Amino acid sequence: MSQTHTQHTPAVPDNPAAGPLAGKRVAHQPNWSVRGHLCSAGCRALEGYRALEDATLIARLQTAGAVLANPAAMAELGFGLHGDTTVQPVAQGAADLALVNDTLGEARVAAAAHGMFGFKPSYGRVSRCGMIDLVPSMACPGFIAAGPQAILDALAAVAGPDPADVAMPDDCREIPFDARPSDTDPLQNAGVIIQSLASLDGTARRAFEAALARLAAAGVAVQEIDLPDYPLFRDTHQVIAAVEASSSAGKFDGVRYGYRAPTAKHWNEMYLETRKSAFGPLLKALLFQGAYLQFDNYAAFEQAARLRRRLVDALAGHLKKVDLLVMPTRNPATDAATATTIAAIYDAFAYTLPANLAGLPALHLPGPQTTDAQDPGLQLIGRRLDDTRLLALGVRMADFEKEGR
Amino acid sequence: MAYEAVIGLEIHVQLNAATKLFCDCPNRPGDDPNRNICPVCLWLPGVAPQLSRTALEKGVLACLALNCTIQPESAFDQKVYYYPDLPKGYQLSQHHQPLARDGWVEIIDADNQLKRLRIHHIHLEEDVAKLVHETDGRTPISLVDFNRAGTPLIEIVSEPDMRSPHDAMAYVKTLRAQLRYTGCAECSLEQGTLRVDANISVRPRGSDQLNTKVEVKNMNSIRNVGDAIAYEIERQSACMEKGTPITLHTRLWDPDKRMTVPMRAKFEGPCIPDPSVARIVIDAPWLAEIKQRLPEMPAQKIARFIKDFGLTPDEAAAMTAEREWATLFEATSDHGLPPRKVANWISTRLIPVLRERRQSLQETRLSADRFAALLDLLEQGTINAQAAKEVLPQLLDSDDPPETIVARGGFAQVSAGDELEALVDRVIAQHPADVQDFRNGNPKVLGFLMGQAMKASGGKANPKRLKELLGTKLGAA
Ligand SMILES: [Zn+2]
Numbered sequence: 001m002s003q004t005h006t007q008h009t010p011a012v013p014d015n016p017a018a019g020p021l022a023g024k025r026v027a028h029q030p031n032w033s034v035r036g037h038l039c040s041a042g043c044r045a046l047e048g049y050r051a052l053e054d055a056t057l058i059a060r061l062q063t064a065g066a067v068l069a070n071p072a073a074m075a076e077l078g079f080g081l082h083g084d085t086t087v088q089p090v091a092q093g094a095a096d097l098a099l100v101n102d103t104l105g106e107a108r109v110a111a112a113a114h115g116m117f118g119f120k121p122s123y124g125r126v127s128r129c130g131m132i133d134l135v136p137s138m139a140c141p142g143f144i145a146a147g148p149q150a151i152l153d154a155l156a157a158v159a160g161p162d163p164a165d166v167a168m169p170d171d172c173r174e175i176p177f178d179a180r181p182s183d184t185d186p187l188q189n190a191g192v193i194i195q196s197l198a199s200l201d202g203t204a205r206r207a208f209e210a211a212l213a214r215l216a217a218a219g220v221a222v223q224e225i226d227l228p229d230y231p232l233f234r235d236t237h238q239v240i241a242a243v244e245a246s247s248s249a250g251k252f253d254g255v256r257y258g259y260r261a262p263t264a265k266h267w268n269e270m271y272l273e274t275r276k277s278a279f280g281p282l283l284k285a286l287l288f289q290g291a292y293l294q295f296d297n298y299a300a301f302e303q304a305a306r307l308r309r310r311l312v313d314a315l316a317g318h319l320k321k322v323d324l325l326v327m328p329t330r331n332p333a334t335d336a337a338t339a340t341t342i343a344a345i346y347d348a349f350a351y352t353l354p355a356n357l358a359g360l361p362a363l364h365l366p367g368p369q370t371t372d373a374q375d376p377g378l379q380l381i382g383r384r385l386d387d388t389r390l391l392a393l394g395v396r397m398a399d400f401e402k403e404g405r
Numbered sequence: 406m407a408y409e410a411v412i413g414l415e416i417h418v419q420l421n422a423a424t425k426l427f428c429d430c431p432n433r434p435g436d437d438p439n440r441n442i443c444p445v446c447l448w449l450p451g452v453a454p455q456l457s458r459t460a461l462e463k464g465v466l467a468c469l470a471l472n473c474t475i476q477p478e479s480a481f482d483q484k485v486y487y488y489p490d491l492p493k494g495y496q497l498s499q500h501h502q503p504l505a506r507d508g509w510v511e512i513i514d515a516d517n518q519l520k521r522l523r524i525h526h527i528h529l530e531e532d533v534a535k536l537v538h539e540t541d542g543r544t545p546i547s548l549v550d551f552n553r554a555g556t557p558l559i560e561i562v563s564e565p566d567m568r569s570p571h572d573a574m575a576y577v578k579t580l581r582a583q584l585r586y587t588g589c590a591e592c593s594l595e596q597g598t599l600r601v602d603a604n605i606s607v608r609p610r611g612s613d614q615l616n617t618k619v620e621v622k623n624m625n626s627i628r629n630v631g632d633a634i635a636y637e638i639e640r641q642s643a644c645m646e647k648g649t650p651i652t653l654h655t656r657l658w659d660p661d662k663r664m665t666v667p668m669r670a671k672f673e674g675p676c677i678p679d680p681s682v683a684r685i686v687i688d689a690p691w692l693a694e695i696k697q698r699l700p701e702m703p704a705q706k707i708a709r710f711i712k713d714f715g716l717t718p719d720e721a722a723a724m725t726a727e728r729e730w731a732t733l734f735e736a737t738s739d740h741g742l743p744p745r746k747v748a749n750w751i752s753t754r755l756i757p758v759l760r761e762r763r764q765s766l767q768e769t770r771l772s773a774d775r776f777a778a779l780l781d782l783l784e785q786g787t788i789n790a791q792a793a794k795e796v797l798p799q800l801l802d803s804d805d806p807p808e809t810i811v812a813r814g815g816f817a818q819v820s821a822g823d824e825l826e827a828l829v830d831r832v833i834a835q836h837p838a839d840v841q842d843f844r845n846g847n848p849k850v851l852g853f854l855m856g857q858a859m860k861a862s863g864g865k866a867n868p869k870r871l872k873e874l875l876g877t878k879l880g881a882a
Contacts, residue, residue: 250494
């Protein structure tokens with residue numbers, strides 16, 4: 001390393017025992033850089049790779065006194081939830097918080113499958129420095145906990161400007177994060193995107209309506225919102241994700257670190273063999289799609305980029321009229337844990353990916369029967385940077401229901 | 406049939422920022438291999454590339470020097486290709502939204518006419534790593550040196566406005582001079598800090614069609630740029646004449662064989678917007694501040710030197726070829742010395758010494774004050790031209806005033822009548838045969854006798870006085 005290179009994060013926390021997260025156990029995926037530790041991101045391409053620095057999020061957790069568990073298993077480069085075990089210790093009470101890379105809605109959907117709360121912050125609210133991901137314009141650290149207050153506490157310690165995350169959007173860079181919700185200005189009006197309900201069957205629909213009633217009981221007025229462009233979210237996300245993945249995975253070439261195919265006569269062959277064995281079938285399919293779009297159908301990518309802008313504007317427009325948007329978190333007919341094709345994955349995350357595409361904060365609240373496999377869950381999507389008020393509403397609802405029960 | 410060439414140049418210029426484009430590693434590609442590297446320029450997973458403000462400032466200044474319009478918003482794209490010299494499988498470059506557009510430079514064309522050559526756009530990009538191929542061992546291996554990976558470049562893409570090797574060479578020279586003026590770049594073709602790729606096509610003279618172009622690379626001097634283009638025009642014209650179709654491809658200039666040879670087809674990847682590097686937004690106050698730093702450009706200086714200092718166009722061009730020479734010329738002339746004499750001394754005495762020492766002016770101790778003081782001693786007759794020439798190199802190495810150096814080295818010229826007279830008498834006495842020869846009508850002998858007298862004075866005699874005295878004495882006898 002050159003002598004001028006400076007480590008971005010302090011190595012040892014000053015007094016972790018006195019920190020706000022003292023003793024909190026954090027489960028995380030191996031896509032977070034922890035200095036000196038293996039960091040495979042669930043991908044053979046990173047076999048044997050050890051991080052040289054701490055990710056900002058990791059350093060802030062440790063400074064606040066949190067204790068890192070050994071990394072869990074994760075889906076390859078955090079795309080989907082196949083093989084992911086991160087949520088389990090939280091569901092079993094062995095950890096207080098789980099960090100799940102959220103590209104499509106992984107944290108919310110994993111939380112929904114285990115009766116936990118799952119939260120994706122506004123894009124950029126939490127530093128992405130030191131996080132290995134596949135789709136940089138959408139992937140965020142996602143948070144899973146048994147209750148919303150634990151997530152708010154974690155955000156208080158880790159969210160906010162990070163000079164080392166240079167791709168952090170300006171709004172996140174300039175506005176410090178405040179974890180204290182305002183008592184005077186709670187979220188009051190919610191809009192349900194009616195198009196999102198079309199694919200729920202009768203049982204799931206009734207479960208979702210029950211969840212809306214809980215929202216109303218907590219004092220939130222619920223109205224219907226018409227978003228004709230809703231069906232475009234999925235394809236737009238997929239086209240952009242495939243193209244960004246194709247670029248991001250380009251660095252896994254076996255030249256500098258990670259897996260390198262042993263028998264190659266020349267470097268072209270080394271590239272081919274290395275990349276052939278470095279990725280699993282799902283990732284390869286995604287990379288093929290991305291390469292096709294990059295090389296042979298760039299117009300489709302440009303169109304997706306324009307659609308993304310239109311969808312972001314449409315959501316922002318509705319969020320001027322209501323305080324938050326409401327959707328199911330998942331379709332109970334799908335199963336993210338077993339989804340191993342691109343189509344199955346996009347089915348499983350159809351409800352969560354709009355918030356990733358638009359960079360908005362989104363919270364999954366479990367239903368009263370926390371392990372009901374037929375429960376589509378309640379997903380609240382807030383205005384950009386309205387993370388605190390959104391979580392505060394989650395706290396309010398959890399408290400309200402605890403009292404009511 | 407008569408053909409004309411259509412030539413466009415793509416020029417890569419390395420900015421001399423202290424650090425790389427997206428990290429704080431030193432921008433010194435020549436250091437020991439893999440010394441100037443970090444997680445960012447190795448593109449380890451999880452890194453965040455941070456655009457260097459200095460590189461951006463230097464890039465903007467370079468664009469301004471080439472009369473471009475700085476775009477209020479520009480952004481990086483990923484130019485995808487796979488090669489071991491590229492740590493992330495794509496090069497960060499500005500494809501869709503370049504830093505600047507619509508520039509121009511003016512040259513004097515082969516017909517001595519002022520010609521404006523347009524620049525389509527200029528964009529920022531990072532350089533790639535360097536591959537070193539070792540073929541000595543049993544198994545040939547390729548090593549990668551990442552010192553150069555991520556160093557800041559600008560690429561200057563011209564319009565196809567050039568019509569001859571002369572145009573292209575003049576374009577490169579002018580552009581290089583203007584960029585060097587800004588202090589943003591060294592622009593050495595020989596050292597690879599300025600690299601020229603030429604796109605060349607030919608068409609029947611008078612036609613306005615654009616034919617298939619051929620790209621020529623690997624020209625590491627301005628001379629080679631001209632030669633390679635001339636060769637390529639000749640080659641393509643011959644193809645046209647024979648009816649052989651010209652295909653789009655890339656050729657390399659072989660400086661030894663003095664010809665272009667086809668090279669392996671290069672893979673051209675797509676360019677997609679990069680989501681990780683922040684967009685560049687340039688506001689008016691910041692741009693105004695950078696504009697303040699833009700020095701007077703060579704063309705304006707030439708005009709001013711002709712007008713204000715009475716230089717000839719050639720002298721003015723010579724004085725403005727490097728910004729530091731122009732500065733020295735102006736500051737020295739401002740001491741009240743005759744400007745044309747100053748210019749003459751800079752081009753015939755000082756510049757050859759600098760070239761010999763392979764130094765820039767900045768790397769020496771010479772200041773305008775001390776240079777003026779030296780020329781002043783010459784003007785006053787305290788020293789002669791020969792002595793001044795000997796004192797000059799000493800001014801480059803020490804801070805001593807020229808007066809001190811003159812006194813210490815005994816360079817002061819002998820002008821005193823008595824001393825010179827004794828000297829002349831001695832020379833006449835020592836060379837009776839030559840004196841006789843002169844008096845018999847051979848005027849060439851005077852030069853010889855002058856030389857003898859000068860030698861006897863140790864080179865310090867005031868030549869004008871010496872000649873007068875010698876003439877008088879020889880004629881008088
Ligand atoms: Zn670096």
